[in-house]
Amino acid sequence: NLPPLELKVKPTISNLYDVFSQKISDEIEKRSPDRIVLPLSGGMDSRLILDTLIKVNLLYKTSIYTHGIKESGDVRIAKTIIEDLGLSEKFYYFDLEELSHKDLMLNYGNR
Numbered sequence: 001n002l003p004p005l006e007l008k009v010k011p012t013i014s015n016l017y018d019v020f021s022q023k024i025s026d027e028i029e030k031r032s033p034d035r036i037v038l039p040l041s042g043g044m045d046s047r048l049i050l051d052t053l054i055k056v057n058l059l060y061k062t063s064i065y066t067h068g069i070k071e072s073g074d075v076r077i078a079k080t081i082i083e084d085l086g087l088s089e090k091f092y093y094f095d096l097e098e099l100s101h102k103d104l105m106l107n108y109g110n111r
Contacts, residue, residue, distance in 0.1 A: 038050060066078040079091070
């Protein structure tokens with residue numbers, strides 16, 4: 001068993017945000033890509049990555065896309081963020097009935 005982790009600073013949402021944001025920034029800087037592709041959803045991870053890209057002035061290199069079911073919460077949140085920031089994004093929607101049929105065929109069709 002490992003000993004408990006001793007932290008010098010009490011973790012807070014703000015600390016975690018800063019650490020995660022700095023890690024993203026460091027990785028992007030280390031790789032220095034010509035182009036960045038961000039799959040944006042309503043989740044906090046992709047939203048934090050977008051926020052970091054804005055802060056480190058790399059949004060101009062970034063292509064953003066969202067995929068999912070048109071009425072889903074993730075797609076609605078992503079669309080709202082894009083509209084509020086005045087950005088362009090590609091949306092790829094899934095038809096729920098078609099997706100369910102394909103899923104059934106993939107999972108059970110070869111038995």
